[in-house]
Amino acid sequence: MSIPIADHIREIPRSGIRDFFEIVQSMEDVVSLGIGEPDFATPWHIREAAIFALERGRTGYTSNLGLPRLRRSISTYVKEHFGIRYEPLSEVLVTVGVSEAIDLALRAILNPGDGVLYHEPCYVSYAPTIVMARGEPQVIQTRDEDAFALRASDLEKAIRPNTRALMLNFPTNPTGATMSPEEMEKIAAVCVKHNLVVLSDEIYSELTFDGGTHTSIVTFPGMKERTVFLHGLSKAFAMTGWRIGFACAPAPLIEAMMKIHQYSILCASIMGQDAAIEALEHGETSVAAMRAEYQMRRNYIVSSLNEMGLDCRSPRGSFYVFPKITSTGLSSREFSMGLLNSKMVAVVPGTAFGKCGEGHVRCSFATGLEQIKVAMTRMAEYCSELRSA
């Protein structure tokens, strides 16, 4: 007898990135630009604070919502960096990464069959998370010509009678897209007009380059009461493995999300929470240093890719570039497989992040400069071989 799997789970397709990962895993000496996490270890002062907390025996459960001191730190941090004030004791929930927060928010707001809009190319887990919350994923394809930013008019066209919510992720994984405040304001107006709940995943917001600033959709009129602001420590503070994210939203929604969280997760790990306090309160300098390093690598990778004839925009946020590979005459997958097999360099086919990622590949510059240099040399060889073939 085989154990029956629930229909809605069985129907979720395997992640394209996982297929690719398994091929890469089976090979040796691959230089990988396929990694969506910082190559830096968590800054020492943060690790040291966590060790200190462990030494003091801080190893128990915390409040379901998260340590009160961490929630106060989050509230202060969000006020300072995003200009929005949330009540630490009722409007902030500490979660196991932003992924959990997204799951909680969707489960808390959706009735079966409710539609959720999201923009592609995007992080691989959005559509499956919507399906697992019994919602209907409704995709908006963004365009290369807009640098994959979301057009308010495209959003409005995509809204259907059952649409309840919109998921946003700017700066975007995998495209590095950012939104101008003007266009974001229009998006906000559409959300107010159509009474949409907004889930805004702003995990890459600190990684904004060229002195640019990040504008959260929450700051526009009428948005705070309909937005779940989602953020975490993984990317900016190089803390992926600690699994600390958080959601800020109106108190009744936080209460509903907390209900799911307390019965399924109970609380995020206290070690991660203690480390997060140190990060948010004293991590500014470390973040700035890492940002400066990312910006230099971005400059390097963008100029190298353009020189080898792959049209590549310089992203203003995130740690990804999304060069166009159509000039080689190959599809994203063919290009990536060929590059992997002949030059041992791993990049992720754009199609892993949605149909409209076709013609692009994602290269992460959260990889040491030495690795990036090797990868760029090999990629340039690959491209010139393709052209002369």
Place this chain on the structure above:
Amino acid sequence: MALMCHWKDNIFAKIKSKSSGWRFQGKVSSARLPSWGALFMMRSMEEIIQLLQKNALMPRDEMARLLNKSKDEVEAAIAALEADGVILGYQPVLNREKWGTNTVTAVIEVKITPERDGGFDRIASRIAKFEEVKSCYLVSGGYDLLIVVEAPNLRAAASFVAEKLSTIDAVQSTATHFRLKTYKENGTFHHFEAASERLAVTP
């Protein structure tokens, strides 16, 4: 802003005259406050200095690529920093356990009597001129000079302290600490952390 060191002003002036490569040429000479262009250039200078501190041998075209500048611009900036004495030299960071194992290094605390006219300067420079003295700092606290001495062996180090250093009139007392092991020097670790295992592809 008025507190920014004058050397930066000098360097902007120099770059203006030496290189036509810089796209932002602030007007600096007359004003005490650096202009926007000058501030922009100063940030570039900081970035270049940071890269040189990490690896002075980094090829200049690679540096240019990282900073979104031309190779000429980077070379002109470095030449200006050198000419102005901001960059005094470049040195390798040696692992002494692998090279020159017999050399001994000592950190010496020196108490001196300052002079009526020169304060500590004359005597400090007199001490600093000894070949054995690799670094010499005036410090606050329980003693006055902190010097780092390198000698081919223990006996040579001891004789330097006993015969050269302690015999200087102004030197009241010394306390010598020999180096046993180096963990970190000028920002470089001598014992490395194991690289963490990262997954090859993650979403």
